[in-house]
Amino acid sequence: MNKGKIVFNNPPKIISTYSCVGSEEQKGPLGKFFSYCSEDNKFGKDSWEKAESEMQRLALYGAIKKAGLCETDIDILLAGDLLNQCVGSSFGLLEYDIPYVGLYGACSTCALGLALGASLYSGGIAKRVAAITSSHYCSSERQFRFPLEYGGQRTPTSQWTVTGAGAFILGDEGRISVKEAVFGISKDMGIKDINNLGAAMAPSCAETIKTYFSEGEKSPSDFDLIITGDLGYEGSDILKDLLLADGIDIRKNHTDCGILVYDRKKQDKHAGGSGCGCSASVMSAYVIKKMEEGELGDVLFIGTGALMNSLTMCQGQSIPAISHLVRLSSSEV
């Protein structure tokens, strides 16, 4: 296997996508792009964990329906979230009679699902793959930080977990294809602050991007958009610095899902959005739409995940991070 860039011989197309988000995301600048917005962040359920599972279920249901397919047309589900043992995905997708693989890549899960799905398709193992990813602000806060009603102050570098889910169905029809991928190598640069995950993830993201461009065929200016998810404001600045030091300039066409999802001035979300539902919902709603409309042709998407849990944090261990890359292309290159 090539440890660098993987070029899919038989790249899958994105048949359909579906996103569902909570009320805060609806109020953000991308509000009108999401397929389904719920005013009720509990999605009609009685716990936050059940709400997250419901988002997974809705996202897959929506994507299958939008594609005009039925459950039996999907060969495999690749799904992940941030909850312990990935219960958001496994419980939410329980009603589907489709082989299920649970993924954990923290906030890189959406890119991981797309890269794995494309590998399965390209290798001829699956004809149609569904990749679903979610996160919920309330279930994540409970697991990683403080109770929701606890009166604490957030530091300016902290990010806000997005309540959202995104589903992609990969197969043989559609304008956009998943052409290439890079599976990242986890990297720990000694950051211990759970309120500065952007800084913890930026080095691994830079490493994955460097790996992609190391073969020299392409340069950042060949892409309409290089989008990371989710480094936020802090991590994005660091990423650009790190890459510039290695002669890779992404300043002109880079943005981050965590930057796009909330209004910095009006929504008081500090360093931006995070959580694997952030990149999943932003990619499946906004970026794919812009690609379908022809505004964006060639896009590099790098999912970045911080791999700590609450026990490693209490033990004072630093935060390793992982970044996976996929190249989405709607042009006939």
Place this chain on the structure above:
Amino acid sequence: MNKKEYTEYVEKKSKKSPIYKNCAFAFFTGGAICTIGQGLRDIYSSLTGDEKITSSLVCVSLIFISVLLTGIGVYDKIARFAGAGTLVPITGFANAVSSAAIDNKSEGYILGVGAKMFIIAGPVIVFGLLSGTIYGVIYYLAGILL
């Protein structure tokens, strides 16, 4: 860049908390809570005339207000600006206990509320009692020896 250089670079680069603004907010909100406490004390004192009962009533009232505001989802919004101003007085302790109780209700009254209620306030109780005990022992010994 090695790990040490990177953490130093991040330290320098990261946006810092607005300390002066936070201190000012904490000063005024903390002061406001204490003023409310003093107002309650004056009222209770004139009603009961008993210093001990008055102190207890003031604490209970502030705790009640804090728990009520936590329950209706207002306390955390005030605390976002007030910071230490709402954290340090007895209201902060009440919020830490009640917010954890509310949050863990979904796991039931025993394994959720009962077990997790003191997840934030627990260390304060443990080390508060411990230091109180140590102080008591020293006080007792000093009384015998001196």
